[in-house]
Amino acid sequence: xxxxxxxxxxxxxxRQSGWRRLGRAFLPRASRAQAIVAVLCALLxxxxxxxxxxxxxxxxxxxxxxxxxxxxxxxxxxxxxxELEATKLRSxxxxxxxxxxKNKVAQQNAEARASTQGILAGRLPAEGPGIELTVYxxxxxxxxxxxxxxxxxxxxxxxxxxxLGDRRITASSYIVDTAGGVIVDGTVLTAPYTYLAIGxxxxxxxxxxxPGGALAAVHxxxxxxxxxxxxxxxxxxxxxxxxxxxxxxxxVNKP
Amino acid sequence: MxxxxxxxxxxxxxxILEPSVPxxxxxxxxxxxxxxxxxxxxxxxxxxxxxFDERVFLVSFLSNIIVAALIVFIxxxxxxxxxxxxxxxxxxxxxxxxxxxxxxxxxxxx
Numbered sequence: 001x002x003x004x005x006x007x008x009x010x011x012x013x014x015r016q017s018g019w020r021r022l023g024r025a026f027l028p029r030a031s032r033a034q035a036i037v038a039v040l041c042a043l044l045x046x047x048x049x050x051x052x053x054x055x056x057x058x059x060x061x062x063x064x065x066x067x068x069x070x071x072x073x074x075x076x077x078x079x080x081x082x083e084l085e086a087t088k089l090r091s092x093x094x095x096x097x098x099x100x101x102k103n104k105v106a107q108q109n110a111e112a113r114a115s116t117q118g119i120l121a122g123r124l125p126a127e128g129p130g131i132e133l134t135v136y137x138x139x140x141x142x143x144x145x146x147x148x149x150x151x152x153x154x155x156x157x158x159x160x161x162x163x164l165g166d167r168r169i170t171a172s173s174y175i176v177d178t179a180g181g182v183i184v185d186g187t188v189l190t191a192p193y194t195y196l197a198i199g200x201x202x203x204x205x206x207x208x209x210x211p212g213g214a215l216a217a218v219h220x221x222x223x224x225x226x227x228x229x230x231x232x233x234x235x236x237x238x239x240x241x242x243x244x245x246x247x248x249x250x251x252v253n254k255p
Numbered sequence: 256m257x258x259x260x261x262x263x264x265x266x267x268x269x270x271i272l273e274p275s276v277p278x279x280x281x282x283x284x285x286x287x288x289x290x291x292x293x294x295x296x297x298x299x300x301x302x303x304x305x306x307f308d309e310r311v312f313l314v315s316f317l318s319n320i321i322v323a324a325l326i327v328f329i330x331x332x333x334x335x336x337x338x339x340x341x342x343x344x345x346x347x348x349x350x351x352x353x354x355x356x357x358x359x360x361x362x363x364x365x
Contacts (some may be wrong), residue, residue, distance in 0.1 A: 017305075018303050018361040018362050019362065021302060021303055021305060022302070022303065022362070025258075025302055025307075026259075032309060033309035033312075034257040034258065034306075035257070035296070035309075036309045036312065036313050037257065037258040037261065037280070037309065038257045038258050038260060038261030038264075039261060040261070040291075040294075040295075040312070040313070041258045041259070041261035041262040041265060041295070042261040042262065042264045042265035042268070043260065043265060043291070044265060044288070044291045044292070044295065045261070045262045045263070045264070045265025045266040045268075045269065046265040046266070046268050046269045046274075047265075047269075047284060047287065047288050047291065048265075048266070048269070048288055049265070049266050049269025049270055049286050050269050050274050050276055050284065051276070051284050051288050053269070053273065054275065054276045054281070054284075055285075064281070064282045064336055064337060066336060066337065067337060072309065106290065151297075171296050
């Protein structure tokens with residue numbers, strides 16, 4: 001194993017000399033060089049400690065002026081942006097709230113209209129002050145036209161909801177003569193015929209009993225009638241309106 | 256040895272006295288510390304090279320500090336203070352690294 005290369009002596013010498021120089025420098029000697037180095041090192045240590053302490057103490061006070069200005073600028077701009085966003089959101093909130101209110105009012109209106117029109121169209125049961133009129137036809141002389149006259153009289157007197165027999169009378173109701181009685185809206189009714197009508201009771205009574213009026217015509221034909229008015233007449237017959245096939249609402253131009 | 260003792264004395268003095276940095280010096284102290292560190296490592300390198308001279312060390316230490324502070328001061332006046340102090344720190348950091356590399360080569364041959 002004589003071929004094994006021996007490490008060259010030079011690096012060893014340099015290495016030793018490096019450590020030796022360091023060791024020699026560390027030996028305490030009262031030389032001018034050591035004194036100067038000591039003083040400067042003390043200065044450095046002092047400065048480092050001071051700086052570290054001031055850095056830890058407060059983040060902002062150690063910043064330079066333009067950094068602070070930039071920081072302030074950024075914060076101000078961010079605050080402006082946030083303020084803008086807050087304003088936008090607030091107006092959006094107001095909008096939504098007023099929108100909800102508007103919707104609520106519109107819904108209430110629509111509900112009120114629906115109930116009104118439901119009564120007028122015969123879609124909803126109704127109750128209120130009104131009259132009950134029964135027409136007896138002992139000899140079968142009371143025909144559809146007489147019944148229709150009574151109905152017209154009721155309408156003229158302002159009856160808001162009318163029921164004949166068990167049929168709700170609407171704008172499209174019809175009365176047709178038949179052998180055993182009359183047909184009202186496809187249902188056969190036999191005497192006695194009972195009208196229920198809601199409206200101004202006095203007005204309706206007056207209109208019916210007027211001389212030469214509807215009831216007089218019944219009496220003239222050999223029939224008899226009984227008319228009672230009450231503060232609470234209940235009309236519970238309803239009729240499902242069919243959707244119009246040809247007529248559509250005319251668009252209303254809003255002002 | 257005495258240098259280490261001086262360093263310890265400085266640190267202890269700083270801890271005991273708890274000095275607050277004057278506002279005027281606040282931007283310059285960190286730069287001055289980095290410059291002084293650079294001078295210190297340069298001196299250590301010179302020592303290992305056998306070229307150490309206390310006069311050179313004193314002058315380089317002080318001039319490093321002064322020049323670094325001056326650059327930052329001028330930068331502050333020109334409105335590029337933070338950029339220039341970054342530049343100074345980068346340059347001094349590179350120098351410290353190269354000095355440390357040289358010291359390492361001297362001591363460990365690696």
